[in-house]
Amino acid sequence: MKKGAGRLTLDALFTAAALTIFVIELQIPSIGIPGVKLGLANIVTVTAAFLIGPWDAGAILLCRIVLGGVFSGQIMALWYSLAGGTLCWLIMLPLRRILTEKQIWVMSVLGAAAHNIGQILVALAVTRTAAILYYLPVLMVSGILAGLFTGIAAQFAVLRLRPVMKKHFLR
Amino acid sequence: MIKTKTWVLILGALLLTALLSCLILYTRPAPGTVANIYRDGVPVRSVDLSLVTEPWEFTLSDERGANVIRVEPGRIAVIDADCPDRICVEAGWLSDSASPIVCLPHRLVIRIEKNAAAEGDPVPDTVSR
Amino acid sequence: METVKRFYMYSLRGLLCVLPVLCLLLAGCAREGDVPDPAAPRTATVFAMDTVMDLTVYGGPESLLSDAEELIRTLEEAFSVTDPASEISELNRTGAGDVGDDTAEVLRTALGVCERTGGRLDITVYPVLRAWGFTAGDYRIPTDGELSSLVSRVDWRRVSLEGNHVTLGEGQMVDLGAVAKGYTGDRLLSLFREAGVTSALVNLGGNVQTLGTKPDGSLWRVAVADPLGSGYAGVLETADRAVITSGGYERYFEENGRIYRHILDPETGIPVDNGLISVTVAGERGVLCDGLSTALFVMGEEAAADFWRGSEDFDMILLTDDGRILVSEGLEETFTPAGTWAAAPVTVIRHD
Numbered sequence: 001m002k003k004g005a006g007r008l009t010l011d012a013l014f015t016a017a018a019l020t021i022f023v024i025e026l027q028i029p030s031i032g033i034p035g036v037k038l039g040l041a042n043i044v045t046v047t048a049a050f051l052i053g054p055w056d057a058g059a060i061l062l063c064r065i066v067l068g069g070v071f072s073g074q075i076m077a078l079w080y081s082l083a084g085g086t087l088c089w090l091i092m093l094p095l096r097r098i099l100t101e102k103q104i105w106v107m108s109v110l111g112a113a114a115h116n117i118g119q120i121l122v123a124l125a126v127t128r129t130a131a132i133l134y135y136l137p138v139l140m141v142s143g144i145l146a147g148l149f150t151g152i153a154a155q156f157a158v159l160r161l162r163p164v165m166k167k168h169f170l171r
Numbered sequence: 172m173i174k175t176k177t178w179v180l181i182l183g184a185l186l187l188t189a190l191l192s193c194l195i196l197y198t199r200p201a202p203g204t205v206a207n208i209y210r211d212g213v214p215v216r217s218v219d220l221s222l223v224t225e226p227w228e229f230t231l232s233d234e235r236g237a238n239v240i241r242v243e244p245g246r247i248a249v250i251d252a253d254c255p256d257r258i259c260v261e262a263g264w265l266s267d268s269a270s271p272i273v274c275l276p277h278r279l280v281i282r283i284e285k286n287a288a289a290e291g292d293p294v295p296d297t298v299s300r
Numbered sequence: 301m302e303t304v305k306r307f308y309m310y311s312l313r314g315l316l317c318v319l320p321v322l323c324l325l326l327a328g329c330a331r332e333g334d335v336p337d338p339a340a341p342r343t344a345t346v347f348a349m350d351t352v353m354d355l356t357v358y359g360g361p362e363s364l365l366s367d368a369e370e371l372i373r374t375l376e377e378a379f380s381v382t383d384p385a386s387e388i389s390e391l392n393r394t395g396a397g398d399v400g401d402d403t404a405e406v407l408r409t410a411l412g413v414c415e416r417t418g419g420r421l422d423i424t425v426y427p428v429l430r431a432w433g434f435t436a437g438d439y440r441i442p443t444d445g446e447l448s449s450l451v452s453r454v455d456w457r458r459v460s461l462e463g464n465h466v467t468l469g470e471g472q473m474v475d476l477g478a479v480a481k482g483y484t485g486d487r488l489l490s491l492f493r494e495a496g497v498t499s500a501l502v503n504l505g506g507n508v509q510t511l512g513t514k515p516d517g518s519l520w521r522v523a524v525a526d527p528l529g530s531g532y533a534g535v536l537e538t539a540d541r542a543v544i545t546s547g548g549y550e551r552y553f554e555e556n557g558r559i560y561r562h563i564l565d566p567e568t569g570i571p572v573d574n575g576l577i578s579v580t581v582a583g584e585r586g587v588l589c590d591g592l593s594t595a596l597f598v599m600g601e602e603a604a605a606d607f608w609r610g611s612e613d614f615d616m617i618l619l620t621d622d623g624r625i626l627v628s629e630g631l632e633e634t635f636t637p638a639g640t641w642a643a644a645p646v647t648v649i650r651h652d
Contacts, residue, residue, distance in 0.1 A: 098172065100175075102175060103173075103175055103178055106178045106182065110182075134196060137189050137190075138193055140185070140186075140189035141189045141190055141193055144185065144186045145186075209345060212344060212347075256437060264530075266530065267530065267531050270525055270530060271352070273351075275350065275352070280345065294521075295522060296514075296522065297354070297508050298503070298506070298508075298522070298523040298525050299503075299506060299508040299536075299543045299545040299580055300524075300545050300550065
């Protein structure tokens with residue numbers, strides 16, 4: 001198999017997984033505070049960042065957000081996710097270099113926190129109401145806790161998948 | 172490489188800060204007062220009065236004239252205007268959602284609308300006066 | 301550099317595949333948008349009849365609120381006493397003439413309230429109101445001689461209405477201010493009803509009128525303004541009712557330490573000062589509630605209670621200057637005093 005095609009296949013696979021998880025999570029009822037959620041699709045992004053590479057992870061994230069926005073039908077939510085996703089990915093870039101395999105969960109925690117900050121920034125720009133900042137602490141707490149959970153899941157996934165990947169795909 | 176222990180400490184501190192600010196923010200009386208300013212029925216400006224600590228002023232003007240608006244913690248008023256009746260200035264301070272400040276000549280309305288985070292008594296839908 | 305290129309390439313390819321689907325779905329959304337979500341309120345603010353009007357409707361066709369605004373403008377043009385081109389201004393100048401259907405209808409209803417309340421509401425009090433400066437804001441106290449000559453001409457019985465033809469008595473002028481907003485509210489709600497709307501709220505410069513309940517089936521919470529402060533005196537839970545308040549606190553002036561409010565006793569031509577500071581009338585017809593709130597305010601506490609006992613078509617809330625609340629039987633359960641009035645003594649007026 002050609003190297004480029006293999007990589008593209010891998011990205012597509014991860015995108016599909018991320019979308020599936022995202023759509024399933026849509027079924028979980030919201031607890032009432034916008035922005036507070038598990039963010040299970042984050043598992044895929046973090047896993048991809050470590051297994052394939054940060055650029056691929058970014059592409060997967062972008063496709064997941066755009067497609068997810070279309071599937072959920074909430075176009076407004078798309079902008080929030082895009083801002084959150086961009087910030088999340090920007091923080092992943094340097095982290096990818098300094099984190100060891102046992103510290104993958106850290107990337108997820110900081111990524112989730114960055115994601116929530118991005119969302120708040122968009123809300124601030126859209127509503128021009130400083131009161132939005134009132135939600136920041138609760139979003140940070142929920143982001144850190146959810147990020148910890150998805151991060152640990154991602155760490156398991158990376159450790160289990162790495163041998164398989166080495167054998168069948170790249171490197 | 173940074174030790175895992177260090178990461179735990181950093182993230183723990185972050186979580187603790189967020190938790191503490193949650194406690195401080197949400198145990199205070201809920202911020203309930205956002206003043207929205209409308210011109211010709213269209214929102215032009217919004218001020219969260221519960222976040223105001225220092226009084227400040229601004230002027231809203233268009234071809235019909237100008238209204239000078241003063242904001243203080245928890246309340247808002249039109250303190251000067253060049254409209255003929257100056258009813259908006261006489262209306263004085265507005266601090267609850269009961270009755271808006273209206274400047275008919277300038278088509279300006281200042282209304283206090285409870286924000287989503289407000290708790291307590293359900294707010295009436297409208298006021299008969 | 302190569303990784304950057306790869307990133308863009310992958311993203312581009314991904315998005316290219318997605319684009320057709322996206323367009324299709326967005327187009328679908330746009331088509332859905334033509335039918336407004338019945339749960340989402342649409343609002344409009346209209347500056348008319350010297351006040352601010354807030355309209356809130358749930359559902360109904362796209363053009364409904366602009367139709368409503370057009371209706372308000374049409375009625376304003378007919379009723380306004382300040383617009384010299386209005387039908388009423390024309391009538392006041394010439395003393396007789398034909399008026400449109402709306403004006404005739406409002407006049408008929410207003411004269412009905414005048415009769416029913418024994419002239420406590422009198423639409424011909426306008427020249428006296430003008431002498432006090434309440435219409436233009438140039439407040440002054442008229443002399444006794446001026447007052448008595450003006451008051452002698454105040455008598456709603458000398459206004460005759462046959463079909464659409466109105467004739468005023470000698471030197472008379474009429475003002476529909478006491479009923480115009482109530483009538484406008486009635487017309488707005490029937491416009492909404494005919495458009496299939498089952499849930500709407502209008503606040504015409506303080507005159508509240510509700511259509512149905514809120515979309516979730518709960519009652520509208522209509523506050524009654526606190527005549528002494530900036531908050532509210534209580535909250536009335538209601539549906540399908542007009543809730544209309546009269547109080548002298550809206551327009552008044554102070555001279556030599558006395559406060560003169562804009563509601564005049566038609567018999568004396570002097571501002572009412574009988575201990576009532578706010579009268580709220582709740583009923584099905586806005587135009588009736590509007591006229592009655594003024595008349596009951598003029599009557600005072602006891603006469604108002606007697607009048608209510610002789611009627612079937614409305615309920616009321618009275619607030620007095622010594623801090624008491626009087627509520628007619630029908631609102632006993634649904635009116636809750638609030639704010640500084642929460643601890644006020646409440647008397648329920650009952651049928652004997």
